[in-house]
Amino acid sequence: MPNYWVLLADPEDYGWSHLAAAGRAVWDGIKNSRAQAHLKQTKVDDLALIYHTAPDKAIMGIARVTSAAYPDPKALERAVIEVAPVQALTRSLPLAELKADDVLSEMSFVRMPRVAVWPVSEAQWKKVMKLSGTAR
Numbered sequence: 001m002p003n004y005w006v007l008l009a010d011p012e013d014y015g016w017s018h019l020a021a022a023g024r025a026v027w028d029g030i031k032n033s034r035a036q037a038h039l040k041q042t043k044v045d046d047l048a049l050i051y052h053t054a055p056d057k058a059i060m061g062i063a064r065v066t067s068a069a070y071p072d073p074k075a076l077e078r079a080v081i082e083v084a085p086v087q088a089l090t091r092s093l094p095l096a097e098l099k100a101d102d103v104l105s106e107m108s109f110v111r112m113p114r115v116a117v118w119p120v121s122e123a124q125w126k127k128v129m130k131l132s133g134t135a136r
Contacts, residue, residue, distance in 0.1 A: 004120040005038070005048040006109050007063065007083070016050045016060035020085045028072055028080040030116050038117040040069045040079050048083065049120060049128060051109065057095040059128060062086040090133040103127045 007027060009015045019025050030039055042048075046065040052058055067082035098104040104127055108118040120128075129135070 003041075003043065003046045004122065004125040005042060005046060005065075006051050006059070006107065006118050006120050007048045008051050008053055008109060008113070008116040011052040011056050011060075015052050015056075016085075016088065019050065019063060019083065020061065020088065024066060024082060024084040026080050027083050028074070028078075030078065030080075032115050035115045035117040036079055038115075038119060039081060041119075042069060042081050042117075044068060047086065047125075049125075053113070056092075058092040059089060059098070059132070060092050061088040062134070087134070089128075090135075091131075093128060093132050097131070101127065101131070104131075 030036055042065045044065055044067060048063045048065060049059045050061045050063055052060050063083040064086050065081055066084050069079040069081050072078045072080045098107065098110050103124055104110065107120060107124055109115065
């Protein structure tokens with residue numbers, strides 16, 4: 001059974017549409033030590049929600065982790081992973097809707113948005129799939 005994560009992305013720099021078009025990507029640029037610790041816990045075949053930060057502020061799609069964490073060739077003190085797109089959410093879920101939901105408002109990134117990688121519980125994952133109308 002995979003673990004679940006959320007990866008925060010700046011849609012103007014590299015967001016869901018970029019990942020979907022590329023077919024895979026090295027997920028890099030994660031500097032925060034807590035986010036780095038979470039990134040290093042990911043495993044191949046884990047699933048991740050892709051959340052766009054401003055201006056969108058919404059969960060956009062699902063990616064699959066395709067590599068274990070390894071040193072970033074551009075910054076060896078940091079780790080990176082590789083991800084591939086799985087599918088766009090049928091309906092993106094905006095931050096306001098996440099905050100209004102009893103289960104989703106407890107997602108760590110909703111409370112602490114500066115950390116770019118967070119674990120997601122199975123209950124939270126299922127709720128995102130249900131509210132977005134995404135079969136998964």
